[in-house]
Amino acid sequence: MKVTTLAEPLLEFGTGTHICPRTGIEHLGVYDKRDELRRTELRIGVVGRGEGVDLLDDWLEKCQNGIERKQESKLLNLFRGFGGINQQYGFLTRLINSPQYTRTLKKSEISAIVQLASRPERVERAVELYYEQIRFLAENRSVDVIVCVMPNEMFESVTTSASDDDPEESELEHNFRRILKAKCMHLGTPLQLVQERTILITKQAGDQQDPATKAWNFCTALYYKGNRTIPWRLVEDTAKLRSCYIGVGFYKSRDGETVSSSLAQVFDEFGHGIILRGTPVSIDKKNRHPYLSEDQAYELLRDALDEYDRALEHMPARIVIHKSSHFRESERKGFLRALNEKGIRSKDFVAITSTDIRLFSDKDYPPKRGTLLTISETEGVLYTRGTVDFYKTYPGMYVPNPLKITVYEQDSSIESLCVEVLGLTKMNWNNTQMDGRLPITLECASKIGDIMKYVSPTEKPQVSYSFYM
Incomplete structure (x- = not known):
């Protein structure tokens, strides 16, 4: 038997290599910057209730302008600030969200779903509610990725079972996120699901991620899903x-x-x-x-x-x-x-x-x-x-x-x-x-x-x- 330590694999970015995705994107740009056919704009479709849409608008603006690193930590490389997402830096693209790309859910429809006694029925109705709006955007608007903002009470209602749920219903799996992604697959536009509470700009009690880390992960996922290309690759x-x-x-x-x-x-x-x-x-x-x-x-x-x-x-x-x-x-x-x-x-x-x-x-x-x-x-x-x-x-x-x-x-x-x-x-x-x-x-x-x-x-x-x- 032998114990060795393997070197950390290098990743390739736009103008060089680094071991860390965040540092590489920040200093070297995304890998596909060399592709002349790459998109420099990402059109973001949005589905959510009014408050959720406003929260997402604020969050996207914050992501575009940049978010400071976690100040209380001395681990500079682990808790790296997010420098923003624009056409001059890092991701070399800009996010476009507009009322034309937004479909707002009615509060009465959300309340009606939350009040249903059966969780499988809540899941089914919630999927249908989002699907109709996603379908409209995918078929009638030129969007690259659609962000579905989940109200906190709806998220809780489709992920937990009420005490009066029928026990026999638990024999079948009912997962809102998985069913929605499967149902929308034929529309050809990737989805990004977020909860309202997770896109509040200030760090909330119980959060495992600081805002800058959230921004890194959120924007990288949007870039990959919307651009249909890769922000980094392994060195050949x-x-x-x-x-x-x-x-x-x-x-x-x-x-x-x-x-x-x-x-x-x-x-x-x-x-x-x-x-x-x-x-x-x-x-x-x-x-x-x-x-x-x-x-x-x-x-x-x-x-x-x-x-x-x-x-x-x-x-x-x-x-x-x-x-x-x-x-x-x-x-x-x-x-x-x-x-x-x-x-x-x-x-x-x-x-x-x-x-x-x-x-x-x-x-x-x-x-x-x-x-x-x-x-x-x-x-x-x-x-x-x-x-x-x-x-x-x-x-x-x-x-x-x-x-x-x-x-x-x-x-x-x-x-x-x-x-x-x-x-x-x-x-x-x-x-x-x-x-x-x-x-x-x-x-x-x-x-x-x-x-x-x-x-x-x-x-x-x-x-x-x-x-x-």
Whole structure:
């Protein structure tokens, strides 16, 4: 066994590289600034009640002008101020919101929904209320992303069950956010959901984020969803084969009766991705874990590679499959059959799971992010969360849990595979803190499953991650 510390992966921005998304955007500009076809304006549609719309207008104005850093903290890199969003700085774009892009909900309609006794009915009516206004904007206004502002009382009414709810209703899952995103998917405009209380400019009691951090995450998500491009990417290693990273996850149907596979495909280290929906899969009777048959694994990977070929007009030289559970023999055979058929010889099948193994440093802080315990040529324990030198602290609230990395088909070293995992934890444009726990392959597959269970089997789902995050 050997313990090493992997270097923090570099990210590429408009005019250089840095390890931190916030610092990189602020000093080097977004990566796609070099693209002459990129948009320099984002039109923001808004749906909410009058008070919520006013709150969002104030918040967007504050974001455009900039927000000071958390003054009471000496951790300058962790609590970085937000310098604003405009065409001369950072994101190099401006946000446009207008009464023409706004649909205001009636207070009487909101009150009627909140007063319903059944939570599933409250969810259904709330989804319909927002959907009609979202549909109008998507079909009649040229908006790039639509922000749905949730009144506090409505949010509470659709996320908690009243005491007089019918117990039988709990057999089906009722999730407002997931149902709304699934129902609106065919409209082709990504959504951003916010609560009124979270966009109050002053920090509220119980908030986990300071206003500047909120602005970083909110504006980065808006930029990615509205611009259909990427604010940063991993630095390309020209010595490596061009790789395609694939994440395989599973999700239960709403009634819990069937389990399907979801697949999130990240084309390459550039972050370009595509999403496919798998078919219902089998359940192991011993441990209740879902798995793919040989034919299902073959078809899933074959379809993913066909989509890759259509998009980039060539096959990748190397395939890396990330799975949140161990690879069964049937899955390995099916994946290998697809790779052989497509003539792809270099591959790595990597299971990324939880572990009870923990490492302890000789200091008060947890082990550094990037700490790797190599157990064997095919097994390692990797800390993707931990103490971050750039932040001069451990930025988490709880003791970090490392990941168990187990390789089944292997053409790369365990260390190089862990370097890739560490890099892919930084490719989630919903969060600008640079220490995500899971690689985007599995993070994305999980988010897809949450939404996909509400998408009709006859409907073609969107292929962009922006519709699921």
